[in-house]
Every structure is written in C-alpha cells, then in structure tokens.
Amino acid sequence: MSPQRDGQSGPSVTGRVLGILSAFGPGAEALSLSGIARAAGLPLSTAHRLVGELAAWGALERGEDGRYRIGLRLWEVGALAPRSLGLRERAMPYLEDLYEATRQNVQLAVRDGHEVVYVERLAHPEAVRVFSRVGGRMPLHATGVGQVLLAFAHASVQEEVLAGPLSALTPRTVTDPHALRRTLAGVRREGVAVCDGMVDLLSLSVAAPIRGEDDRVVAAMSVVVPSAGSDPRTIVPAVRATARGISRALGSPSARRRPSGVVTAPPGAAGGPAHAGRGT
Amino acid sequence: MSPQRDGQSGPSVTGRVLGILSAFGPGAEALSLSGIARAAGLPLSTAHRLVGELAAWGALERGEDGRYRIGLRLWEVGALAPRSLGLRERAMPYLEDLYEATRQNVQLAVRDGHEVVYVERLAHPEAVRVFSRVGGRMPLHATGVGQVLLAFAHASVQEEVLAGPLSALTPRTVTDPHALRRTLAGVRREGVAVCDGMVDLLSLSVAAPIRGEDDRVVAAMSVVVPSAGSDPRTIVPAVRATARGISRALGSPSARRRPSGVVTAPPGAAGGPAHAGRGT
DNA sequence: GCGCTCCTTCCGGTGGCCGGAAGCTCGATT
DNA sequence: AATCGAGCTTCCGGCCACCGGAAGGAGCGC
Known part of the structure; x- marks a missing residue:
C-alpha cells in the first residue's frame, strides 16, 4: 500500500528487480503477479517479465495456487550473509x-x-x-x-x-x-x-x-x-x-x-x- | 573459474544481477569487485555499476576491507522463503x-x-x-x-x-x-x-x-x-x-x-x- | 451469459544500459 | 624514491534490450 521504499528504487532495471523483492515482507510471504506489480509500482507486463526471470533462476517460486513466494535459491544466497x-x-x-x-x-x-x-x-x-x-x-x-x-x-x-x-x-x-x-x-x-x-x-x-x-x-x-x-x-x-x-x-x-x-x-x-x- | 551457472544467465540485466549473486557461495562469502566481475563474467565497469546499486539497496554490504558480502537486507528477504x-x-x-x-x-x-x-x-x-x-x-x-x-x-x-x-x-x-x-x-x-x-x-x-x-x-x-x-x-x-x-x-x-x-x-x-x- | 480479475503474449519506439578508456589509490618491488 | 601493477572509480556516445500499451485467453462469481 504505502510506497515506503518500493518503486522508489529508481527506474533502473536493478531497482525494479529489488523493488519486486521488497514487495515481499512479513505478512506478505505470498503474492500474485498483479499483487507484486501493484506493490512494486510496475506495469503488469514489466512485472511479468522480470518475475518470470526471477522464478526461472530460483529467486522466486510459484506455488500451486499461482502465487509467488521467495525461492530456496534466494534463501541460500541470503544465508551467506x-x-x-x-x-x-x-x-x-x-x-x-x-x-x-x-x-x-x-x-x-x-x-x-x-x-x-x-x-x-x-x-x-x-x-x-x-x-x-x-x-x-x-x-x-x-x-x-x-x-x-x-x-x-x-x-x-x-x-x-x-x-x-x-x-x-x-x-x-x-x-x-x-x-x-x-x-x-x-x-x-x-x-x-x-x-x-x-x-x-x-x-x-x-x-x-x-x-x-x-x-x-x-x-x-x-x-x-x-x-x-x-x-x-x-x-x-x-x-x-x-x-x-x-x-x-x-x-x-x-x-x-x-x-x-x-x-x-x-x-x-x-x-x-x-x-x-x-x-x- | 568454471562457468557453471554464472554468466550463462543471459544478457538481460536481471540475469546479470542474479549472476552477481551467484558469484557468492560457500567458500566465497566475501569478494572484491573484480572478483565478482570475474566470477559473473562481466566487464568491470558493468559490475561496478550493478554492484553499487545492490549495495545501496542493502543486498550487498561492503566491508572495511573493500570486499563485498551478502547484505542483511537480502538475508531478510531470503528468510521469508x-x-x-x-x-x-x-x-x-x-x-x-x-x-x-x-x-x-x-x-x-x-x-x-x-x-x-x-x-x-x-x-x-x-x-x-x-x-x-x-x-x-x-x-x-x-x-x-x-x-x-x-x-x-x-x-x-x-x-x-x-x-x-x-x-x-x-x-x-x-x-x-x-x-x-x-x-x-x-x-x-x-x-x-x-x-x-x-x-x-x-x-x-x-x-x-x-x-x-x-x-x-x-x-x-x-x-x-x-x-x-x-x-x-x-x-x-x-x-x-x-x-x-x-x-x-x-x-x-x-x-x-x-x-x-x-x-x-x-x-x-x-x-x-x-x-x-x-x-x- | 456477462462482467470481472488475473495472467500471458506481442511488438515498435526509445531511453537506459554497455563497456572501452582514462585517471586514481594503494601497496609491493627494484 | 621511482616504478610498476592490481584494483577501483568515473565518464560518455552509440546501440540495443527493455518498456509497457494493447489485445487475447483463462477462470470465477453473479
């Protein structure tokens, strides 16, 4: 809802990708594509393309309900912090x-x-x-x-x-x-x-x-x-x-x-x- | 070294960003900028720009030794998996x-x-x-x-x-x-x-x-x-x-x-x- | 059936990205 | 001290990958 630090990331592709990740958070562990687009302030088609790429890599996972969640691969990388x-x-x-x-x-x-x-x-x-x-x-x-x-x-x-x-x-x-x-x-x-x-x-x-x-x-x-x-x-x-x-x-x-x-x-x-x- | 699944991610910006994240792994928790560029198969200047953006967001953190590590923010997101x-x-x-x-x-x-x-x-x-x-x-x-x-x-x-x-x-x-x-x-x-x-x-x-x-x-x-x-x-x-x-x-x-x-x-x-x- | 939401695909214009090159900072080496 | 080299940072013009409107499909509730 409130654009805290979501789409604000700037119009760079990297910023958009990070904006997508920011869409997830406590209380928002699973999001639909349009939910992500809304939260990240991106047009649907743009979100679709980026999310697709993230999912292919394993940063996001798509559940049986069609909603996206954070993927195991991203967790793995994060675990290196x-x-x-x-x-x-x-x-x-x-x-x-x-x-x-x-x-x-x-x-x-x-x-x-x-x-x-x-x-x-x-x-x-x-x-x-x-x-x-x-x-x-x-x-x-x-x-x-x-x-x-x-x-x-x-x-x-x-x-x-x-x-x-x-x-x-x-x-x-x-x-x-x-x-x-x-x-x-x-x-x-x-x-x-x-x-x-x-x-x-x-x-x-x-x-x-x-x-x-x-x-x-x-x-x-x-x-x-x-x-x-x-x-x-x-x-x-x-x-x-x-x-x-x-x-x-x-x-x-x-x-x-x-x-x-x-x-x-x-x-x-x-x-x-x-x-x-x-x-x- | 071995191009396992690094630069292979395709020439899209998203792929490059994910390639940078892939550069980190067990035994490679801290990398210099040029180390990242090498591992991800990116020109130094490109890596510099992308890494800068990732660090600004908190996906990466730069230590006092100048090397980059996975940032707390990325860990946070990953923890939502x-x-x-x-x-x-x-x-x-x-x-x-x-x-x-x-x-x-x-x-x-x-x-x-x-x-x-x-x-x-x-x-x-x-x-x-x-x-x-x-x-x-x-x-x-x-x-x-x-x-x-x-x-x-x-x-x-x-x-x-x-x-x-x-x-x-x-x-x-x-x-x-x-x-x-x-x-x-x-x-x-x-x-x-x-x-x-x-x-x-x-x-x-x-x-x-x-x-x-x-x-x-x-x-x-x-x-x-x-x-x-x-x-x-x-x-x-x-x-x-x-x-x-x-x-x-x-x-x-x-x-x-x-x-x-x-x-x-x-x-x-x-x-x-x-x-x-x-x-x- | 109709309307709604959500998802997917397509494609032409353009603005962001790319990356070579030059300059800089450090530390090691002679 | 001068030289060298490795690594980092900044700059900028050309080009192409990205953007996003639009159209079409799938599923659901009324």
Missing part, C-alpha cells in the same frame, strides 16, 4: 544451552540503521508469546536487544535516535529522550538491559551485548520471560555469562580471561551453560 | 529436544532438484564434525536426509537420479543404481534411512521423513553421530518420533493419531522429546 550465518553458527550452542536452561525465549539480534533485526530466535511453544520473528525488525529504543545495541553504538547513531520520534509500543515504552539517555548509560554501566513491558505488557526481556574480534559490540542477545512472577535477578547472570561466552567464541579480547570471581551463573535457578566455563 | 522459515519455525522445538537429548548433530533439509539443501542444523561443538552447513547442498543419494527425500520423491525424480552418475564421497557411498534402488525401497518400508560412512567414514546418520498438510514428504531430518560406538537402534525410535511430531505440527493427517503402541522413544538412551507426546 556474515551477520546472520557466521554469527548464528557460532552463537547457537550457547543460545541452545541458555534456552534449555530457561525454557523460554532466547533471541539474537544485530543492528541495521535505527532498527534491530532479529537473526535467531529459540522459542518454547508454551513460553510467553513474543512479538518478534526471525528476519523481523523493531525500533531500537523499545526492545532489550535494541537498547543494548543502541547503548554501544556510535554516538552519532544514538543522537539520531534520541532526536527522532520515539514510538510507544506500550504505555511503558521509554519515549522520553532524557529517560532513554539515562537508561542507555545504565546499560553501559551494568552490561545488561532489562526491559519490562516495553514491547508488550506481559513480557520482560534481559539483554546483553556480544562483542567481536575488535571488541566492538556486533550483536546482542536476550531472554524474554513472562513479566509476572519473574525475577530478573535470577536471569541476569545467565544472560551475561552466555553473551560473554559467545563473545569469546567470536574472538573478543576482553572476554578472553575467565570472568574474575564467580559469574558462571548459579546452577540452581538457571543452570550454568555448559560451554560458558570451558574454553576448548 | 516458506520452505526455510515456515518449516524451520515449526520444527525447531522438536529439533531442540532431540538435540538436547542426543547432544550430537541434528539436521533439517529439503529437496531442490537432485540435491538436498540443509535448512537447519544444530551442532554440538564437541560432536562429530559434519560436512554439511546451513544453506549447503549435497547429492541426494549419498546422505541420510537425501535418501529419505529421494525415496519419497516422485518416481520421475528417482529415475533421473538413478540414471545419472552417482558420485562417491567415500568408498562406502552407494553408487550402484540397483543397490540404491533397493536401499530406497528399504527406506520407504522402514520409514528411516541409516547411512553409515557415506558422507565421511567417521559419521553415521539416521534420517526420517517429515510430511506436510497433504501428507506428502516435504522435508527430512536426521541425527548424525560418530560411526564408531553408536548403535543406530537406540537412535531410530527417537528420530522417528521427532519426525512424526514435526509432521503433526505441520498438519499431516497421517501423524494425527497417537502412534499406535509405544513409539515415544525410550526415556533412557535418547530421552523422549517433550513435545512428541503432548499435543496442546
């Missing part, structure tokens, strides 16, 4: 352990511009329903992982977000720039973000930063639990330890040495991730 | 449980033409090294999931594969058409494929089919364990039960009713997947 697969591959075992221990929702996300993109998500069917989805986007200021990524992003990014409008997903979302600035400072100080009822009123998320080779924050992870009856205190150590473990797996220098003291998470509440302690 | 995300999303919890129980490698794959494409993989860092990777391809006849997908594929597909050359990954790979035909019959009869040392000599895989709404086999899953010291007998029931659970989650009619008798997997060896038994 280093910020998804490379990260995911290494982080998975740690996320696994945390998931297993908490039996809730575990998420992995990266930042793209002023939004957070969810790269991986382990969700227990009976866990609290969570809004995000793999490949989905959310505003930075309103989510746990988003606040972490924002807190450790370049100052210019922070200023831009603080300057822009801060949408409220729930009454509890931080929308005041000053409050957000304070929150971010807290996140930097604590190394975790705790967001209660910001995305939806029933869930609470605890997020921590993941660092890469050069020690910059490259991703964030979080655990989402029911808001009621959960004590963040029991979760924070586990999240912190897991994030640290992933950072080490990615080669972060600051995560090299064993966490001084005892941070391996209490075995009682949220069982110590098996890998967090062992290097090899 | 129903055969990856839709399937994955529903299968995950079951795979989780199986992974947790076995602490080995759990894989999920679909068929594309004469190859198997791995859609998901849970790998324990200390488990037996496995050759496949998410987004990777393998021949149908040589892998556990491949044999399952082949056994339940349309007869024409089977004939084509049986007619074509059957490459040998190890001395133990089935390369004789008659033997393969017999193997496939066995897979259909048993509902599982057991492949010992076919991909590499050290690992053994047990695979089972996953059925969709119309009861057709839409995917396959497998567990890969060390060849030495593993008894398939202890794994088969767990794999079967998990595959059945996923089938039910996908709406397969034949997986509706409780498995007659006791197939919920022995709790000892490979702990019963928590979801396999309970519906809601």
